[in-house]
Amino acid sequence: EAGVVQSPRYKIIEKKQPVAFWCNPISGHNTLYWYRQNLGQGPELLIRYENEEAVDDSQLPKDRFSAERLKGVDSTLKIQPAELGDSAVYLCASSPGQGLKIDTQYFGPGTRLTVL
Amino acid sequence: GQQLNQSPQSMFIQEGEDVSMNCTSSSIFNTWLWYKQDPGEGPVLLIALYKAGELTSNGRLTAQFGITRKDSFLNISASIPSDVGIYFCAGLLNYQLIWGAGTKLIIKP
Numbered sequence: 001e002a003g004v005v006q007s008p009r010y011k012i013i014e015k016k017q018p019v020a021f022w023c024n025p026i027s028g029h030n031t032l033y034w035y036r037q038n039l040g041q042g043p044e045l046l047i048r049y050e051n052e053e054a055v056d057d058s059q060l061p062k063d064r065f066s067a068e069r070l071k072g073v074d075s076t077l078k079i080q081p082a083e084l085g086d087s088a089v090y091l092c093a094s095s096p097g098q099g100l101k102i103d104t105q106y107f108g109p110g111t112r113l114t115v116l
Numbered sequence: 117g118q119q120l121n122q123s124p125q126s127m128f129i130q131e132g133e134d135v136s137m138n139c140t141s142s143s144i145f146n147t148w149l150w151y152k153q154d155p156g157e158g159p160v161l162l163i164a165l166y167k168a169g170e171l172t173s174n175g176r177l178t179a180q181f182g183i184t185r186k187d188s189f190l191n192i193s194a195s196i197p198s199d200v201g202i203y204f205c206a207g208l209l210n211y212q213l214i215w216g217a218g219t220k221l222i223i224k225p
Contacts, residue, residue: 004158009156040218041217041218042120042206042215042216042217042218044215045212045213048211056211091158104164105161105213107157107158109156109157110156110157110158
């Protein structure tokens, strides 16, 4: 079974430029999460989707961050414009569904973003 | 946001030694999870704990859900080189995982 796929794996951009990350969750997983992980810290949730609905985006900096999961499968996270402080690893995770063990989150390898 | 206090921050041990790490919080959690993250990869779930006082093993790993529901412990017995990495605890609160800052395990050759 394929795991969570993320691309790109690495991205280097200059500040004020836009950037987008893509995630394809495990097939059949209804719940999708985007996390940001700063160096030396644990992941912090940005947004959680149940199918195509964003059910928790309270931690998403909405002035510059946006996300979508139009068909309830793969998802895109965008930053526009990027700032120096956005440098981090952006992790995508998926889990089977709200009614099941939602704690069983499977993580992708992440996208390491460097903003210069 | 909320944080878990995870300690130690890093550990240098000899191969074959036992390892202990823990997490504490001011909040009560219904689920405690322990993950391992290798460089360049996402976290991988090691052990999930669902009940206060629960003791669960996964091979050489043993984790416990504290009685107060505010702490958890992870032990690794007879460490081997592939145990190196960063270990994270996480508590589940209202469908959101609250993470510790990680314990970096380094094994001296």
